[in-house]
Amino acid sequence: AQSVTQLDSQVPVFEEAPVELRCNYSSSVSVYLFWYVQYPNQGLQLLLKYLSGSTLVKGINGFEAEFNKSQTSFHLRKPSVHISDTAEYFCAVTPGSFNKFYFGSGTKLNVKP
Amino acid sequence: DVKVTQSSRYLVKRTGEKVFLECVQDMDHENMFWYRQDPGLGLRLIYFSYDVKMKEKGDIPEGYSVSREKKERFSLILESASTNQTSMYLCASEGVNQPQHFGDGTRLSIL
Numbered sequence: 001a002q003s004v005t006q007l008d009s010q011v012p013v014f015e016e017a018p019v020e021l022r023c024n025y026s027s028s029v030s031v032y033l034f035w036y037v038q039y040p041n042q043g044l045q046l047l048l049k050y051l052s053g054s055t056l057v058k059g060i061n062g063f064e065a066e067f068n069k070s071q072t073s074f075h076l077r078k079p080s081v082h083i084s085d086t087a088e089y090f091c092a093v094t095p096g097s098f099n100k101f102y103f104g105s106g107t108k109l110n111v112k113p
Numbered sequence: 114d115v116k117v118t119q120s121s122r123y124l125v126k127r128t129g130e131k132v133f134l135e136c137v138q139d140m141d142h143e144n145m146f147w148y149r150q151d152p153g154l155g156l157r158l159i160y161f162s163y164d165v166k167m168k169e170k171g172d173i174p175e176g177y178s179v180s181r182e183k184k185e186r187f188s189l190i191l192e193s194a195s196t197n198q199t200s201m202y203l204c205a206s207e208g209v210n211q212p213q214h215f216g217d218g219t220r221l222s223i224l
Contacts, residue, residue: 006155008155028164034212041122041217041218041220042118042217042218043119043203043215043216043217043218044156044205044213044215045214045215046214049212059211067143072143090155090156100158100161101123101156101158101213103148103155103156104155105153105154105155108153
């Protein structure tokens with residue numbers, strides 16, 4: 001069975017500072033990995049995805065994530081955050097069959113001026 | 114762009130009522146999902162459907178049922194609403210080898 005752990009429930013950061021949101025997963029099979037963002041009172045929006053190939057994945061809004069198979073991690077990074085990045089971020093995994101997603105409990109990113 | 118539309122953004126119902134949450138997608142996706150989202154628990158899968166009239170239980174199906182009579186529409190039904198079903202409900206659809214696309218959610222309050 002798959003599971004996803006987002007260790008940080010909340011991450012406060014000042015505007016223009018770098019940020020890393022951590023995601024670790026456990027799985028006995030190969031997985032596909034995703035990061036979603038949820039702005040207040042909205043649904044989830046796909047930020048980026050790792051399916052295969054390069055382990056460094058670039059997404060929208062200047063975010064990127066690196067897949068590390070040995071550490072079973074898929075941490076999300078941004079070199080310089082904006083106030084508008086304040087949102088909740090969810091890491092998700094799915095086995096290759098694409099029929100069940102497993103979500104982490106979410107990390108709330110709070111960007112302060 | 115994929116469009117997943119949930120019929121209500123906010124809904125208030127009473128205990129014991131039968132509640133219908135509707136979800137429509139416009140991309141001819143086979144797979145559709147219903148999740149509930151609660152603080153600190155992330156998203157939990159209630160039911161999913163991989164074809165018309167087909168459904169599978171997710172992780173927390175108790176107290177819910179679903180209906181998929183047409184490919185584009187996936188309905189979640191609370192047979193007899195209870196206060197512990199107060200939550201944010203998210204619908205998603207998924208095509209072949211694509212990530213899930215989500216609606217804006219329905220915030221349901223059961224009084």
